[in-house]
Amino acid sequence: MTDHLLQTARDWHRAGRGVAIATVVETWGSAPRGVGSLLIIDDTGRMEGSVSGGCVEGAVILEALDAIPQGTARLLDYGVSDDAAFAVGLACGGRIRVLVEPVGGAMPIPLLTALVDAITARQPIAYVTDLDGGPPTLADPAAYPERFRLDRSGVEDDARTFVAIHNPPLRMIVVGAVHIAQALLPMARACGFDPVLIDPRGAFGSADRFPGETILEDWPDAAMAALAPDSRTAVVTLTHDPKLDDPAIAATLRSGAFYLGCLGSKRTHAKRVDRLTADGFGADDIARIHAPVGLDLGGRAPAEIAVSIMAQVIATLRRPA
Incomplete structure (x- = not known):
């Protein structure tokens, strides 16, 4: 489970640190980490979690450090076919897309707090965000019954709505x-x-x-x-x-x-x-x-x-x- 990382991100922000949350939103082929995997990064480059098992973490951290002061989300795409595959690509094969959301910017503090509170209370909840830049929202299981039943985060058929499922353990x-x-x-x-x-x-x-x-x-x-x-x-x-x-x-x-x-x-x-x-x-x-x-x-x-x-x-x- 990666839900504890969201609480850590909130705690870091409350301590006065700039924070971004990176989430795997799509994978293809032999990508080493599943959809919904999280990496949190603060403004000094400290990190917890993983989005690729080490293949692209360095590149994601650099993107996050740029995004934190700007407050805007970034959608990143990495694959073995990248020109710099062994530097910022998946040398083991596959492809992933990673969404980077600065806390207090693209991810509003009240929304993150409500999400963490629901998780702590063992309430199933979904974090829903627009990959084209729309504001994120929270949703209950009635909105995505199959995703909650299967514990399956992912992009909807509209190719722009990402749903991160947070079920109780x-x-x-x-x-x-x-x-x-x-x-x-x-x-x-x-x-x-x-x-x-x-x-x-x-x-x-x-x-x-x-x-x-x-x-x-x-x-x-x-x-x-x-x-x-x-x-x-x-x-x-x-x-x-x-x-x-x-x-x-x-x-x-x-x-x-x-x-x-x-x-x-x-x-x-x-x-x-x-x-x-x-x-x-x-x-x-x-x-x-x-x-x-x-x-x-x-x-x-x-x-x-x-x-x-x-x-x-x-x-x-x-x-x-």
């Missing part, structure tokens, strides 16, 4: 410190999720079994209330124990979590449905539950089941509803 809440969880949590992190493990049984959720993981030894109802699952959260229950799974399931069904998967056979799930129905949950609520959890890949080992769960989570996140 993805989270995965796993209830039950079992063998499957030992494989699932590292997979989730590798796929861009921040995993949290809930299990009140200290012998199960120990640091020895889950080194480096965030482990909550609370009962699931209390832990879920504190975590407050939202539209960027997946929840997986793995204990087989209704005393632990059911409170987490109920909390998830009352939340906006995009995914809920529950371990257990079809018979186990049928009993679960009976309990949920008795607690007042309707058919639409119960239809949100993926059970038995995971895609049917035919796997049986804990790591194979974890793969099937991770695949189903990603499919649910990325495929159209």
Whole structure:
């Protein structure tokens, strides 16, 4: 995630430094950094972030140093075919376009502050700017539903409107410190999720079994209330124990979590449905539950089941509803 760079840019400006934000707005071929990648530069040449992995950073910094006192945006284009390819081009191939926006000029301070505040509050928001020089604006997910669903910044079909998507970080809440969880949590992190493990049984959720993981030894109802699952959260229950799974399931069904998967056979799930129905949950609520959890890949080992769960989570996140 590069969102922290926007807060750094705001902090630098508040400290009295001239600042510019460089954003990759388009790529072709083997460009090393994706659309939406950020580089921030101050008026002394200090930088954080990257727009090319080192290929064109020097040239972008020089452009930014020129742009900061002027306050106007610059749209830069670099490719391997440039005459000075090895100096200011992509020697590894490909092509990128980079938008440089001085803070307080092309990027207004109130707009940057509102953007950073939304990101800090875990609110999805888009930064929309006109590559032909029009003023930037902010937009919510209703304006660009597909881009938010896919986490995909980019230029619109009009070839002039660039939309930078800022989604809250993805989270995965796993209830039950079992063998499957030992494989699932590292997979989730590798796929861009921040995993949290809930299990009140200290012998199960120990640091020895889950080194480096965030482990909550609370009962699931209390832990879920504190975590407050939202539209960027997946929840997986793995204990087989209704005393632990059911409170987490109920909390998830009352939340906006995009995914809920529950371990257990079809018979186990049928009993679960009976309990949920008795607690007042309707058919639409119960239809949100993926059970038995995971895609049917035919796997049986804990790591194979974890793969099937991770695949189903990603499919649910990325495929159209």
